[in-house]
Amino acid sequence: MTPQMKYAGNGSTVSNGHHLRSYKFLKLEPAIVRNIHLKLIFVTFATFCIGVIIGFNVKDIMIQTCGTATSSIVHQPIRREVLKVSKPKNERIPFEQLPEKYLKNIPMPPPANSFPLRPWKITDMINDSSDANPPFFLTILVKSAVSYARRRFQIRQTWGSMKSIEGKKIAVIFVIGLATSKIQQEFLEKENKLYGDIVQGDIKDTYRNLPLKVLSGYQYIVEHFGNASEYYVSTDDDCFINIPNTYEYFTDLDPAKRNAAHCGYIYSARSSRISNPRSKWGVAEEFYPMTPYPKFCHGGMTILSHDILRDIYRVSLITNYTGFHLEDVLTNGILREKLNRGDESIRQIVLRDKKTNKRKPLMWHLGYKKDKEESFDGIWRGIKRMLGFYDGPYDPVRGYRAELSSNLPTLEGQTLQETIEFFGPVVNRKGKASR
Structure with missing residues:
Protein backbone atom coordinates (compact mmCIF):
# COMPACT_ATOMS: atom_id res chain seq x y z
CA MET A 1 0.00 0.00 0.00
CA THR A 2 1.33 3.36 -0.94
CA PRO A 3 1.73 6.14 1.60
CA GLN A 4 -1.08 8.15 -0.08
CA MET A 5 -3.69 5.40 0.50
CA LYS A 6 -5.22 4.40 3.87
CA TYR A 7 -7.38 1.45 4.90
CA ALA A 8 -10.98 2.44 5.58
CA GLY A 9 -11.84 -0.69 7.49
CA ASN A 10 -14.93 -1.58 5.35
CA GLY A 11 -13.42 -3.22 2.31
CA SER A 12 -12.57 0.06 0.59
CA THR A 13 -9.63 2.37 0.47
CA VAL A 14 -9.29 6.11 0.80
CA SER A 15 -7.04 7.94 -1.64
CA ASN A 16 -6.56 11.74 -1.43
CA GLY A 17 -9.74 12.03 0.67
CA HIS A 18 -12.04 10.38 -1.93
CA HIS A 19 -14.01 7.17 -1.29
CA LEU A 20 -13.88 4.38 -3.87
CA ARG A 21 -17.05 2.69 -2.86
CA SER A 22 -17.87 -0.86 -3.70
CA TYR A 23 -21.31 -2.41 -4.15
CA LYS A 24 -21.09 -3.59 -0.53
CA PHE A 25 -20.72 -0.02 0.67
CA LEU A 26 -23.82 1.09 -1.41
CA LYS A 27 -25.65 -2.05 -0.43
CA LEU A 28 -27.01 -2.37 -4.07
CA GLU A 29 -27.05 -5.41 -6.28
CA PRO A 30 -25.48 -5.07 -9.82
CA ALA A 31 -28.82 -5.90 -11.51
CA ILE A 32 -30.48 -2.95 -9.73
CA VAL A 33 -27.70 -0.64 -10.93
CA ARG A 34 -28.26 -1.74 -14.55
CA ASN A 35 -32.01 -1.04 -14.24
CA ILE A 36 -31.26 2.45 -12.95
CA HIS A 37 -28.99 3.07 -15.97
CA LEU A 38 -31.65 1.94 -18.44
CA LYS A 39 -34.29 4.15 -16.81
CA LEU A 40 -31.97 7.16 -16.99
CA ILE A 41 -31.34 6.56 -20.71
CA PHE A 42 -35.08 6.20 -21.43
CA VAL A 43 -35.94 9.41 -19.53
CA THR A 44 -33.21 11.31 -21.44
CA PHE A 45 -34.45 10.09 -24.85
CA ALA A 46 -38.09 10.86 -24.02
CA THR A 47 -37.14 14.38 -22.92
CA PHE A 48 -35.30 14.94 -26.22
CA CYS A 49 -38.29 13.79 -28.31
CA ILE A 50 -40.71 16.03 -26.39
CA GLY A 51 -38.37 18.98 -26.94
CA VAL A 52 -38.25 18.35 -30.70
CA ILE A 53 -42.05 18.14 -30.96
CA ILE A 54 -42.51 21.35 -28.96
CA GLY A 55 -39.90 23.06 -31.16
CA PHE A 56 -41.74 22.26 -34.43
CA ASN A 57 -45.07 23.38 -32.96
CA VAL A 58 -43.57 26.69 -31.89
CA LYS A 59 -42.13 27.21 -35.43
CA ASP A 60 -45.55 26.58 -37.05
CA ILE A 61 -47.21 28.99 -34.64
CA MET A 62 -44.60 31.67 -35.47
CA ILE A 63 -45.11 31.21 -39.24
CA GLN A 64 -48.88 31.49 -38.92
CA THR A 65 -48.65 34.64 -36.83
CA CYS A 66 -46.36 36.34 -39.36
CA GLY A 67 -49.27 36.97 -41.73
CA THR A 68 -49.86 36.35 -45.41
CA ALA A 69 -46.85 38.42 -46.51
CA THR A 70 -44.40 36.13 -44.79
CA SER A 71 -46.31 33.08 -45.98
CA SER A 72 -46.03 34.19 -49.65
CA ILE A 73 -42.28 34.53 -49.30
CA VAL A 74 -41.82 31.11 -47.74
CA HIS A 75 -44.10 29.37 -50.28
CA GLN A 76 -43.06 30.91 -53.65
CA PRO A 77 -45.23 29.54 -56.48
CA ILE A 78 -43.74 31.94 -59.07
CA ARG A 79 -40.25 30.63 -58.38
CA ARG A 80 -41.50 27.10 -58.84
CA GLU A 81 -42.94 27.94 -62.28
CA VAL A 82 -39.68 29.53 -63.40
CA LEU A 83 -37.77 26.41 -62.48
CA LYS A 84 -40.16 24.28 -64.52
CA VAL A 85 -39.61 26.16 -67.80
CA SER A 86 -35.87 26.72 -67.46
CA LYS A 87 -33.64 24.68 -69.84
CA PRO A 88 -30.07 23.46 -69.54
CA LYS A 89 -27.51 25.81 -71.04
CA ASN A 90 -26.32 23.20 -73.54
CA GLU A 91 -29.80 22.44 -74.92
CA ARG A 92 -30.22 23.90 -78.42
CA ILE A 93 -33.37 24.82 -80.29
CA PRO A 94 -33.91 22.38 -83.20
CA PHE A 95 -34.11 23.69 -86.76
CA GLU A 96 -37.65 23.93 -88.15
CA GLN A 97 -37.59 25.98 -91.35
CA LEU A 98 -35.57 28.61 -93.19
CA PRO A 99 -36.19 32.32 -92.61
CA GLU A 100 -38.57 33.98 -95.03
CA LYS A 101 -35.65 35.90 -96.56
CA TYR A 102 -34.19 32.68 -97.98
CA LEU A 103 -37.49 31.00 -98.84
CA LYS A 104 -38.57 33.93 -100.99
CA ASN A 105 -37.43 33.77 -104.62
CA ILE A 106 -35.87 36.78 -106.32
CA PRO A 107 -35.59 37.47 -110.09
CA MET A 108 -32.79 35.42 -111.62
CA PRO A 109 -29.78 37.63 -112.47
CA PRO A 110 -27.46 37.08 -115.45
CA PRO A 111 -24.33 34.93 -114.89
CA ALA A 112 -21.82 36.86 -112.80
CA ASN A 113 -18.49 35.34 -113.93
CA SER A 114 -16.51 35.56 -117.14
CA PHE A 115 -13.66 33.37 -115.79
CA PRO A 116 -10.39 35.13 -116.72
Missing part, protein backbone atom coordinates in the same frame (compact mmCIF):
# COMPACT_ATOMS: atom_id res chain seq x y z
CA LEU A 117 -8.52 31.82 -116.20
CA ARG A 118 -9.81 28.33 -116.97
CA PRO A 119 -8.51 24.79 -116.32
CA TRP A 120 -7.60 24.15 -119.94
CA LYS A 121 -5.76 20.88 -119.37
CA ILE A 122 -8.77 19.21 -117.71
CA THR A 123 -11.16 20.66 -120.28
CA ASP A 124 -9.02 19.16 -123.05
CA MET A 125 -9.24 15.75 -121.36
CA ILE A 126 -13.05 16.00 -121.33
CA ASN A 127 -13.19 17.03 -124.97
CA ASP A 128 -10.85 14.20 -126.01
CA SER A 129 -12.89 11.57 -124.16
CA SER A 130 -14.90 9.25 -126.39
CA ASP A 131 -16.33 7.18 -123.54
CA ALA A 132 -20.10 7.34 -123.03
CA ASN A 133 -19.59 7.29 -119.25
CA PRO A 134 -18.30 10.36 -117.35
CA PRO A 135 -14.54 10.61 -117.98
CA PHE A 136 -13.82 11.41 -114.31
CA PHE A 137 -14.76 9.56 -111.15
CA LEU A 138 -13.82 12.47 -108.84
CA THR A 139 -13.32 16.15 -109.65
CA ILE A 140 -11.93 17.95 -106.61
CA LEU A 141 -12.55 21.71 -106.32
CA VAL A 142 -9.92 23.24 -104.02
CA LYS A 143 -10.65 26.70 -102.60
CA SER A 144 -7.40 28.63 -102.80
CA ALA A 145 -6.15 32.22 -103.08
CA VAL A 146 -3.67 33.96 -105.34
CA SER A 147 -1.13 34.23 -102.52
CA TYR A 148 -1.14 30.50 -101.71
CA ALA A 149 0.96 29.20 -104.61
CA ARG A 150 3.08 27.02 -102.30
CA ARG A 151 -0.03 25.23 -101.03
CA ARG A 152 -1.06 24.46 -104.58
CA PHE A 153 2.37 23.02 -105.35
CA GLN A 154 2.18 20.94 -102.16
CA ILE A 155 -1.11 19.43 -103.36
CA ARG A 156 0.20 18.84 -106.90
CA GLN A 157 3.17 16.95 -105.45
CA THR A 158 1.13 14.79 -103.03
CA TRP A 159 -2.52 13.71 -103.17
CA GLY A 160 -3.23 15.87 -106.23
CA SER A 161 -0.70 13.84 -108.24
CA MET A 162 -3.04 10.82 -108.27
CA LYS A 163 -4.37 10.60 -111.83
CA SER A 164 -6.51 7.50 -111.33
CA ILE A 165 -7.42 4.74 -108.87
CA GLU A 166 -8.60 1.33 -110.07
CA GLY A 167 -8.93 2.84 -113.54
CA LYS A 168 -11.17 5.71 -112.29
CA LYS A 169 -9.79 9.10 -113.31
CA ILE A 170 -9.36 12.00 -110.89
CA ALA A 171 -9.10 15.75 -111.59
CA VAL A 172 -8.04 18.60 -109.28
CA ILE A 173 -9.11 22.21 -109.94
CA PHE A 174 -8.09 25.25 -107.86
CA VAL A 175 -10.85 27.87 -107.47
CA ILE A 176 -9.42 31.39 -107.10
CA GLY A 177 -10.75 34.96 -107.12
CA LEU A 178 -9.30 38.10 -108.65
CA ALA A 179 -5.72 39.19 -108.06
CA THR A 180 -5.12 42.46 -106.23
CA SER A 181 -2.36 43.70 -108.56
CA LYS A 182 -1.14 43.36 -112.12
CA ILE A 183 2.02 41.45 -111.10
CA GLN A 184 -0.05 38.93 -109.14
CA GLN A 185 -2.24 38.29 -112.16
CA GLU A 186 0.81 37.83 -114.39
CA PHE A 187 2.28 35.20 -112.10
CA LEU A 188 -1.08 33.43 -111.82
CA GLU A 189 -1.38 33.33 -115.62
CA LYS A 190 2.12 31.80 -115.90
CA GLU A 191 1.19 29.19 -113.28
CA ASN A 192 -1.97 28.21 -115.12
CA LYS A 193 -0.11 28.08 -118.43
CA LEU A 194 2.15 25.39 -116.91
CA TYR A 195 -0.46 23.32 -115.11
CA GLY A 196 -3.88 24.20 -116.59
CA ASP A 197 -5.71 23.48 -113.31
CA ILE A 198 -6.95 26.93 -112.19
CA VAL A 199 -10.42 28.44 -112.60
CA GLN A 200 -10.54 32.14 -111.72
CA GLY A 201 -13.81 33.89 -111.04
CA ASP A 202 -14.02 37.65 -111.46
CA ILE A 203 -14.88 38.29 -107.82
CA LYS A 204 -12.85 39.98 -105.10
CA ASP A 205 -10.89 37.27 -103.29
CA THR A 206 -11.69 37.86 -99.59
CA TYR A 207 -12.88 35.68 -96.72
CA ARG A 208 -16.33 37.26 -96.72
CA ASN A 209 -16.68 36.52 -100.43
CA LEU A 210 -16.19 32.77 -99.96
CA PRO A 211 -19.81 31.96 -100.95
CA LEU A 212 -19.30 33.81 -104.24
CA LYS A 213 -16.03 31.96 -104.85
CA VAL A 214 -17.55 28.53 -104.20
CA LEU A 215 -20.61 29.27 -106.33
CA SER A 216 -18.37 30.56 -109.13
CA GLY A 217 -16.71 27.13 -109.13
CA TYR A 218 -20.16 25.49 -109.24
CA GLN A 219 -21.12 27.78 -112.11
CA TYR A 220 -18.09 26.72 -114.13
CA ILE A 221 -18.88 23.04 -113.53
CA VAL A 222 -22.53 23.47 -114.59
CA GLU A 223 -21.76 25.53 -117.68
CA HIS A 224 -18.57 23.87 -118.95
CA PHE A 225 -18.22 20.39 -117.37
CA GLY A 226 -21.76 19.14 -117.33
CA ASN A 227 -21.97 15.53 -116.22
CA ALA A 228 -18.26 14.92 -116.85
CA SER A 229 -17.62 13.59 -113.34
CA GLU A 230 -19.50 11.12 -111.16
CA TYR A 231 -18.81 13.11 -107.99
CA TYR A 232 -17.51 16.58 -107.14
CA VAL A 233 -15.55 17.31 -103.96
CA SER A 234 -15.28 20.76 -102.38
CA THR A 235 -12.29 21.28 -100.04
CA ASP A 236 -9.62 23.78 -98.92
CA ASP A 237 -5.96 24.12 -99.85
CA ASP A 238 -4.89 23.28 -96.27
CA CYS A 239 -6.61 19.88 -96.39
CA PHE A 240 -5.27 16.48 -97.39
CA ILE A 241 -7.81 14.31 -99.22
CA ASN A 242 -7.61 10.56 -98.63
CA ILE A 243 -8.53 9.42 -102.14
CA PRO A 244 -8.32 5.65 -101.45
CA ASN A 245 -10.86 5.89 -98.61
CA THR A 246 -13.07 8.21 -100.66
CA TYR A 247 -12.96 5.72 -103.51
CA GLU A 248 -13.87 2.87 -101.13
CA TYR A 249 -16.95 4.73 -99.84
CA PHE A 250 -18.33 5.68 -103.27
CA THR A 251 -17.65 2.51 -105.27
CA ASP A 252 -20.87 0.75 -104.27
CA LEU A 253 -24.00 1.02 -106.40
CA ASP A 254 -26.21 2.79 -103.85
CA PRO A 255 -28.29 5.22 -105.99
CA ALA A 256 -29.28 7.29 -102.94
CA LYS A 257 -25.71 8.58 -102.68
CA ARG A 258 -26.22 10.56 -105.87
CA ASN A 259 -29.07 12.53 -104.32
CA ALA A 260 -27.31 13.76 -101.18
CA ALA A 261 -24.53 16.00 -99.92
CA HIS A 262 -21.94 13.85 -98.13
CA CYS A 263 -19.93 15.21 -95.21
CA GLY A 264 -16.36 13.94 -95.36
CA TYR A 265 -15.13 16.28 -92.61
CA ILE A 266 -17.59 17.46 -89.92
CA TYR A 267 -21.35 16.99 -89.99
CA SER A 268 -23.33 19.63 -88.06
CA ALA A 269 -26.85 18.59 -87.20
CA ARG A 270 -27.70 21.29 -84.62
CA SER A 271 -25.52 24.37 -85.01
CA SER A 272 -26.72 27.86 -84.19
CA ARG A 273 -25.92 31.33 -85.42
CA ILE A 274 -23.08 33.10 -83.60
CA SER A 275 -24.10 36.69 -82.98
CA ASN A 276 -20.71 37.96 -81.75
CA PRO A 277 -19.53 40.44 -84.44
CA ARG A 278 -15.89 39.86 -83.47
CA SER A 279 -16.11 36.15 -84.25
CA LYS A 280 -14.88 34.86 -87.59
CA TRP A 281 -18.16 32.96 -87.84
CA GLY A 282 -20.36 35.75 -86.48
CA VAL A 283 -23.50 36.56 -88.49
CA ALA A 284 -25.73 39.55 -87.79
CA GLU A 285 -29.42 38.91 -87.17
CA GLU A 286 -30.37 40.96 -90.25
CA PHE A 287 -28.57 38.41 -92.46
CA TYR A 288 -30.01 35.34 -90.71
CA PRO A 289 -33.05 36.23 -88.53
CA MET A 290 -33.38 32.81 -86.88
CA THR A 291 -30.84 31.20 -84.56
CA PRO A 292 -30.62 27.50 -85.64
CA TYR A 293 -29.01 26.53 -88.96
CA PRO A 294 -30.17 23.60 -91.08
CA LYS A 295 -27.93 20.55 -91.19
CA PHE A 296 -24.72 21.17 -93.14
CA CYS A 297 -21.24 19.83 -93.90
CA HIS A 298 -18.26 21.86 -92.76
CA GLY A 299 -16.17 23.24 -95.60
CA GLY A 300 -13.20 20.88 -95.23
CA MET A 301 -14.81 18.24 -97.44
CA THR A 302 -18.23 17.97 -99.06
CA ILE A 303 -18.99 15.46 -101.84
CA LEU A 304 -21.82 16.07 -104.30
CA SER A 305 -23.11 14.39 -107.43
CA HIS A 306 -23.42 16.56 -110.53
CA ASP A 307 -27.21 16.73 -110.17
CA ILE A 308 -27.29 18.08 -106.61
CA LEU A 309 -24.38 20.48 -107.33
CA ARG A 310 -26.30 21.80 -110.34
CA ASP A 311 -29.51 22.23 -108.34
CA ILE A 312 -27.72 24.03 -105.49
CA TYR A 313 -26.15 26.43 -107.99
CA ARG A 314 -29.47 27.10 -109.73
CA VAL A 315 -31.35 27.78 -106.50
CA SER A 316 -28.58 30.20 -105.45
CA LEU A 317 -29.49 32.38 -108.45
CA ILE A 318 -32.99 33.03 -107.06
CA THR A 319 -31.97 33.38 -103.38
CA ASN A 320 -30.98 36.58 -101.59
CA TYR A 321 -27.95 35.61 -99.48
CA THR A 322 -26.38 39.08 -99.36
CA GLY A 323 -24.25 39.55 -96.23
CA PHE A 324 -24.07 35.84 -95.37
CA HIS A 325 -20.38 34.82 -95.57
CA LEU A 326 -20.31 31.23 -94.25
CA GLU A 327 -20.03 29.32 -97.53
CA ASP A 328 -20.51 25.84 -96.06
CA VAL A 329 -23.67 26.79 -94.14
CA LEU A 330 -25.01 28.54 -97.23
CA THR A 331 -24.29 26.03 -100.00
CA ASN A 332 -24.92 22.62 -98.46
CA GLY A 333 -27.08 23.91 -95.59
CA ILE A 334 -29.43 26.77 -96.55
CA LEU A 335 -29.54 26.26 -100.33
CA ARG A 336 -29.75 22.47 -99.99
CA GLU A 337 -32.61 22.88 -97.51
CA LYS A 338 -34.40 25.19 -99.93
CA LEU A 339 -34.49 22.33 -102.43
CA ASN A 340 -36.93 20.71 -99.98
CA ARG A 341 -35.66 17.14 -100.29
CA GLY A 342 -35.69 16.26 -96.61
CA ASP A 343 -33.03 14.92 -94.28
CA GLU A 344 -32.07 12.24 -96.80
CA SER A 345 -30.40 14.94 -98.89
CA ILE A 346 -27.45 15.16 -96.47
CA ARG A 347 -25.36 12.34 -95.01
CA GLN A 348 -22.51 11.93 -92.59
CA ILE A 349 -19.84 9.61 -93.98
CA VAL A 350 -18.88 6.84 -91.58
CA LEU A 351 -16.31 4.42 -93.00
CA ARG A 352 -14.84 1.77 -90.71
CA ASP A 353 -12.05 -0.75 -90.99
CA LYS A 354 -13.49 -4.23 -91.39
CA LYS A 355 -10.91 -5.81 -89.06
CA THR A 356 -10.50 -3.25 -86.27
CA ASN A 357 -13.82 -1.37 -86.64
CA LYS A 358 -11.85 1.87 -86.29
CA ARG A 359 -13.11 4.86 -88.23
CA LYS A 360 -11.25 5.55 -91.47
CA PRO A 361 -10.80 9.26 -92.32
CA LEU A 362 -11.56 10.69 -95.74
CA MET A 363 -9.43 13.79 -95.14
CA TRP A 364 -7.13 15.56 -92.71
CA HIS A 365 -7.38 19.28 -91.97
CA LEU A 366 -3.88 20.70 -91.47
CA GLY A 367 -4.82 24.39 -91.30
CA TYR A 368 -3.54 24.98 -87.77
CA LYS A 369 -0.29 23.05 -88.12
CA LYS A 370 2.89 25.11 -88.37
CA ASP A 371 4.68 22.31 -90.21
CA LYS A 372 2.05 21.80 -92.93
CA GLU A 373 4.62 20.84 -95.57
CA GLU A 374 6.11 18.12 -93.37
CA SER A 375 2.61 16.90 -92.46
CA PHE A 376 1.63 16.72 -96.14
CA ASP A 377 4.77 14.73 -96.96
CA GLY A 378 4.32 12.36 -94.00
CA ILE A 379 0.68 11.60 -94.80
CA TRP A 380 1.53 11.16 -98.47
CA ARG A 381 4.15 8.52 -97.65
CA GLY A 382 1.48 6.61 -95.74
CA ILE A 383 -1.01 6.92 -98.60
CA LYS A 384 1.55 5.62 -101.08
CA ARG A 385 2.17 2.59 -98.85
CA MET A 386 -1.59 2.01 -98.84
CA LEU A 387 -1.54 2.15 -102.63
CA GLY A 388 1.33 -0.29 -102.86
CA PHE A 389 3.98 2.25 -103.86
CA TYR A 390 6.82 1.05 -101.65
CA ASP A 391 10.52 1.24 -102.41
CA GLY A 392 10.07 -0.93 -105.48
CA PRO A 393 7.55 -0.96 -108.33
CA TYR A 394 3.81 -1.13 -107.83
CA ASP A 395 2.60 -4.32 -106.15
CA PRO A 396 -1.13 -4.99 -106.77
CA VAL A 397 -1.30 -7.44 -103.86
CA ARG A 398 -0.39 -4.78 -101.31
CA GLY A 399 -2.80 -2.00 -102.28
CA TYR A 400 -5.07 -0.34 -104.82
CA ARG A 401 -4.17 -0.14 -108.47
CA ALA A 402 -3.36 3.54 -108.95
CA GLU A 403 -1.54 5.86 -111.33
CA LEU A 404 0.49 8.86 -110.19
CA SER A 405 1.78 11.78 -112.23
CA SER A 406 5.44 11.22 -113.03
CA ASN A 407 6.90 14.73 -112.93
CA LEU A 408 5.41 18.20 -112.65
CA PRO A 409 6.18 20.60 -115.50
CA THR A 410 8.77 23.25 -114.67
CA LEU A 411 9.78 26.60 -116.08
CA GLU A 412 12.22 26.36 -118.93
CA GLY A 413 15.75 25.70 -117.70
CA GLN A 414 14.70 25.46 -114.01
CA THR A 415 14.26 22.65 -111.52
CA LEU A 416 10.99 22.01 -109.75
CA GLN A 417 12.24 23.66 -106.57
CA GLU A 418 13.36 26.72 -108.51
CA THR A 419 9.95 26.84 -110.19
CA ILE A 420 8.20 26.72 -106.79
CA GLU A 421 10.44 29.51 -105.48
CA PHE A 422 9.70 31.57 -108.59
CA PHE A 423 5.94 31.51 -107.96
CA GLY A 424 5.93 31.36 -104.15
CA PRO A 425 7.66 34.48 -102.77
CA VAL A 426 6.13 37.09 -105.06
CA VAL A 427 2.45 36.25 -104.65
CA ASN A 428 2.84 35.77 -100.89
CA ARG A 429 3.62 39.46 -100.60
CA LYS A 430 0.35 40.65 -102.12
CA GLY A 431 1.92 41.54 -105.42
CA LYS A 432 5.03 43.30 -104.07
CA ALA A 433 8.05 41.73 -105.77
CA SER A 434 10.77 40.55 -103.41
CA ARG A 435 13.41 40.38 -106.15
